[in-house]
Structure formats: structure tokens, C-alpha cells
Amino acid sequence: MISLILDEIQQKYSFRRKLPDLEITLGSTIVKRGFAHMTKHGVIMDVTNVEQAQIAEEAGAVAVMVLDKLPYDVRKQGGVARTASLKIIEDVMDHITIPVMAKCRIGHTYEARILEAIGVDMIDESEVLTPADELRHIWKWDFKTPFVNGARNLGEALRRIEEGAAMIRTKGEAGTGNVAEAIRHMRLMNNAISHVKAIYESGDMQELIRYARKLKANYKLLEEVGRIGRLPVVNFAAGGIATPADAAMMMNLGADGVFVGSGIFKSEDPLERAKAIVLAVTYHDDPEIVAEAQKMIDERKSMIGMDIKTLELRMQERGAHT
Amino acid sequence: MKIGILEIQGDIEEHYKATKAAINKLNIEGEVKLVKKQKDIEELDGLIIPGGESTVIGTILKQRGLLDLIKAKYEKGLCVWGTCAGLIVMAKKTYDRVVGEKPQPLLEILDVTVERNAYGRQNESFESDLSIPALGNRPFHAVFIRSPVIKKVGENVEVLAYLNDQPVAVQQGNALATTFHPELTYDTRFHEYFIKLCLKSK
Numbered sequence: 001m002i003s004l005i006l007d008e009i010q011q012k013y014s015f016r017r018k019l020p021d022l023e024i025t026l027g028s029t030i031v032k033r034g035f036a037h038m039t040k041h042g043v044i045m046d047v048t049n050v051e052q053a054q055i056a057e058e059a060g061a062v063a064v065m066v067l068d069k070l071p072y073d074v075r076k077q078g079g080v081a082r083t084a085s086l087k088i089i090e091d092v093m094d095h096i097t098i099p100v101m102a103k104c105r106i107g108h109t110y111e112a113r114i115l116e117a118i119g120v121d122m123i124d125e126s127e128v129l130t131p132a133d134e135l136r137h138i139w140k141w142d143f144k145t146p147f148v149n150g151a152r153n154l155g156e157a158l159r160r161i162e163e164g165a166a167m168i169r170t171k172g173e174a175g176t177g178n179v180a181e182a183i184r185h186m187r188l189m190n191n192a193i194s195h196v197k198a199i200y201e202s203g204d205m206q207e208l209i210r211y212a213r214k215l216k217a218n219y220k221l222l223e224e225v226g227r228i229g230r231l232p233v234v235n236f237a238a239g240g241i242a243t244p245a246d247a248a249m250m251m252n253l254g255a256d257g258v259f260v261g262s263g264i265f266k267s268e269d270p271l272e273r274a275k276a277i278v279l280a281v282t283y284h285d286d287p288e289i290v291a292e293a294q295k296m297i298d299e300r301k302s303m304i305g306m307d308i309k310t311l312e313l314r315m316q317e318r319g320a321h322t
Numbered sequence: 323m324k325i326g327i328l329e330i331q332g333d334i335e336e337h338y339k340a341t342k343a344a345i346n347k348l349n350i351e352g353e354v355k356l357v358k359k360q361k362d363i364e365e366l367d368g369l370i371i372p373g374g375e376s377t378v379i380g381t382i383l384k385q386r387g388l389l390d391l392i393k394a395k396y397e398k399g400l401c402v403w404g405t406c407a408g409l410i411v412m413a414k415k416t417y418d419r420v421v422g423e424k425p426q427p428l429l430e431i432l433d434v435t436v437e438r439n440a441y442g443r444q445n446e447s448f449e450s451d452l453s454i455p456a457l458g459n460r461p462f463h464a465v466f467i468r469s470p471v472i473k474k475v476g477e478n479v480e481v482l483a484y485l486n487d488q489p490v491a492v493q494q495g496n497a498l499a500t501t502f503h504p505e506l507t508y509d510t511r512f513h514e515y516f517i518k519l520c521l522k523s524k
Contacts, residue, residue, distance in 0.1 A: 001339045002506050017448075019486055024448040031447045034467050034506045037333040038373050038407070060381045062331060062374065097418040097438055098375055099468065121444035121468070144445050282330050282358065282382055 003232035027144030036167035059274030071175030072262035107133025140164030154192035155215030172239015177305035200226025244280030251284035268301035332374020344513035368520035371408030380427035433476025440471035
């Protein structure tokens with residue numbers, strides 16, 4: 001029982017295949033959004049090579065995200081950040097059994113096409129990499145591979161879903177080890193959803209139209225948000241999560257799961273920390289078990305965090321206004 | 323009657339909603355609970371293990387001492403239904419199509435051998451109509467996501483549905499398993515089937 005809103009757009013691009021005695025459909029809305037639903041209550045971990053991917057799998061990651069550099073290093077090194085080496089992504093796919101995701105640049109349809117061609121399970125059109133198109137994101141409906149996009153608020157999330165995103169995550173501020181922005185984005189999202197729900201239930205559709213215009217969002221999507229009281233696709237938390245307590249905090253704010261970027265492999269206790277974050281996500285509503293998880297890590301081994309106010313590069317601004 | 327949805331990882335809420343809808347449809351008294359602690363599992367008549375990642379679900383089940391508990395409860399009559407990852411967790415034996423055999427914690431209550439990710443990666447995930455005689459004549463629309471394939475079934479295992487000659491829904495006494503996800507669609511017939519199974523064994 002998942003929302004199939006805007007399925008009519010996907011229908012134009014569905015991929016049918018004839019088998020000996022039946023016809024099957026690939027890359028449809030339910031198959032793409034359904035994949036995201038299978039990752040719920042899980043932790044998706046950023047990795048840069050096979051060794052890290054195997055640690056993530058052993059620790060209980062629900063999927064891995066392959067990058068060329070962890071967001072923290074992208075920030076430090078500067079320059080243009082692009083999609084990871086295909087050889088490394090393929091190497092990771094050959095060695096672990098859980099889904100493998102990879103990032104492409106915002107608006108870079110062809111980086112996405114090659115990721116689809118080698119068969120990654122989900123593509124993250126990500127602000128952590130240098131945007132390739134300042135005006136447009138990728139039109140994601142005509143891909144068989146599902147996409148996840150970052151969003152800071154409801155309007156941004158609905159614009160990405162209108163383009164075909166099968167999953168949303170908060171942007172937070174990647175590579176900082178600072179969870180404050182992820183919390184801010186999740187709260188903005190929750191507040192806006194409550195507002196939409198209240199308008200929807202009041203029956204004042206004209207007000208809903210006004211609000212859709214204000215958010216620069218598709219009206220049908222906004223109406224669906226009002227009806228079901230949440231985003232119509234899975235919504236994860238991401239950007240700055242570094243400890244089990246951070247992860248539990250995001251889950252308790254209503255996240256469906258969490259992405260951990262630099263937080264694990266920029267720490268000095270990656271395996272233990274990864275295991276601890278997985279445990280904290282599953283039992284996020286039980287402070288005793290989250291405390292047990294928090295005891296598995298050593299705060300002296302956490303990545304050094306950054307204050308958001310002093311950052312030269314705010315990745316979250318990328319692609320936010322289109 | 324109490325049905326628990328294993329609340330460790332995966333599409334938990336979808337099963338919760340579908341089970342509630344099925345109970346309403348059958349017009350019976352029943353409670354649906356999300357369960358992830360030993361004491362919650364003790365009191366159940368039926369347990370649903372959702373779709374997700376079998377490695378994650380199995381690892382936490384083992385770590386929290388739930389693996390042996392569910393196994394023991396199953397021996398004493400608890401009905402268990404696994405969808406996709408849930409099926410893998412129930413299986414006696416599993417291996418991955420690409421990576422091969424890899425040890426992972428399993429309940430080992432269902433006498434089947436399962437190949438993980440058998441159709442390929444996400445791009446090969448699909449939906450299709452299935453004929454499931456146990457649910458009546460109307461075809462059942464099934465969604466397969468990075469789905470496993472049941473390669474071998476033991477002699478006490480009954481096959482409820484095939485897709486291209488391979489079993490995709492099986493039953494062994496109180497154990498039910500599907501390689502696809504009835505919880506993603508609005509057809510609650512499979513959930514009703516499981517609830518009736520729980521009622522019968524109660």
C-alpha cells in the first residue's frame with residue numbers, strides 16, 4: 001500500500017518485456033518507489049572502496065553509496081567533484097549482496113545514464129558533487145533506475161518528485177559531522193506537511209492552490225501530501241549524521257531511515273560505529289537501547305565537526321531554487 | 323487474535339496497513355502490533371517478516387536474541403509469513419547469485435534453498451500478474467523487487483504459485499513465504515490468507 005501519485009507520467013516510459021508465458025513491467029512507479037520502501041528503517045552508508053563496502057555490509061547497512069571522495073574530503077580538496085570511478089562501483093557490486101547506489105551531478109543526465117547502464121540500484125542526484133546544470137535537474141521518469149534527491153523543504157521535495165524522484169532525503173550539510181541542518185530541514189518539512197494537512201482537511205482547495213504556488217510545487221502532489229499526511233515517497237535523513245544519537249534523533253523526527261556519509265569512515269572506529277548506528281536506528285524509540293548503541297562508540301573517535309556558520313561552501317544551496 | 327509485524331527493518335508500515343485492512347475485510351476481531359522485543363513476540367498468534375534486507379533483519383534478530391525465540395515459538399504453533407527478505411530469513415539455506423555462499427543469520431524454519439537477487443539488480447525488478455489458485459480465480463498483481471528465487475523445496479513444502487516454472491509462493495504448515503510484496507499493492511487477499519491460517523492454528 002504505497003502512493004502511486006503521478007504514475008500517469010511514468011506510464012509513458014514503462015519498460016515492458018515479454019517472457020515465454022507472460023508479460024512483465026520493469027522500471028514502473030511501484031517498482032521504483034517500492035525499492036525505496038525496502039530500505040526503510042535502515043542505514044545507507046557512504047563508501048569509497050570494496051573494503052569499506054564490506055565493513056558496511058557486515059555492520060548491517062541496508063545499502064551502500066559509492067563515492068569518489070567522502071563529502072568531508074570533497075569539502076577539503078575543492079575542485080570539481082564528479083561521479084565515482086565505474087570500476088570501483090562495479091567492484092563493489094561484485095563483492096556485496098546489498099544494494100549499491102552511486103551519486104551523479106545535479107542535471108548531469110549522462111553521468112546518470114552510465115550509472116544506469118552498469119546497473120547501480122539507485123542513483124543519488126546529489127548536491128555533494130559539483131552541479132552540472134544550474135537550471136535543471138535530471139528528468140528522472142525515463143530512467144529504469146530509481147533516483148533519490150536531496151531537499152531542504154517541502155517545495156523542493158515536491159519539485160524533485162515531480163521530476164521523477166522515487167525517494168527524498170534531507171540535504172543537511174554534508175561532510176560537516178554537524179546534524180543541525182538535517183534537523184532544521186526535517187522540521188521545516190514536518191511543519192509544512194502539518195500545514196498542508198490542515199488546509200486539506202478544512203476543504204479550502206483555493207488556499208491549497210495558493211500554497212502550491214508559494215512552494216512552486218505541483219498541485220496534485222500537494223493534495224496527496226494533505227490526504228496522506230506525509231511525503232508520497234520514502235523520506236530519509238542525511239547530511240551531518242555522525243553518532244547513534246544523531247541517527248535516533250532523526251528517526252524520532254519522522255525520518256524513514258538515515259544516510260551516513262563521512263560520519264562512519266571519517267571516524268576512527270568505523271565498524272563499531274556503523275553497527276551502533278544500525279542498532280540505534282532500529283530501536284530509535286527506546287533510549288536504553290540507543291544508549292547501549294552510543295556506548296559502542298568513543299566520542300574521542302568521532303569525526304571533527306564543523307560549525308555551519310563558518311563554512312565557505314554550503315552544498316545545500318546547490319539546485320535548491322530550481 | 324494478535325498479529326505482529328517485525329519492526330526491525332523494511333516496509334513495516336505497509337504490512338501494518340495491509341494487515342489492518344485485511345482484518346476489516348474479514349470482519350473479525352484482531353489486533354496488529356509492531357514488534358521488536360522478546361516480550362512482544364511471546365504473545366503473538368502470527369508474525370509477518372517484511373521485505374527489506376535479509377542481512378540487516380537477520381543480524382539484529384540474532385543480536386537481540388530473537389532468532390531462537392521465534393524459532394521456538396514457530397515449533398509451538400506460531401504462524402510466520404515472510405515476504406522477500408522475510409522469506410530469505412525463514413529459509414534453511416541461501417546463497418547470492420553473484421557473490422555465492424555467504425554466512426548470514428537465518429531462522430532456518432522453511433525447508434527451501436533460496437538464491438538471493440536471482441533476477442538481477444534493481445533494474446530487473448518487475449511487476450506481473452500471477453495465478454494463485456489458493457486466492458481464487460482473479461489474478462494477483464505481484465511486485466518483485468531485487469527478488470530471490472526459490473531453487474529447491476523440501477517434500478513438506480507446498481507451492482502456491484509459480485512464475486515461469488519457479489515457485490514464488492510456498493507454504494509449509496504454519497510457515498508461509500512469498501518472493502514478492504503483496505503489502506505494496508491494495509489487494510489484501512494474501513494478508514487475508516495468512517490471517518485465516520493464524521485463526522486455524524490458534
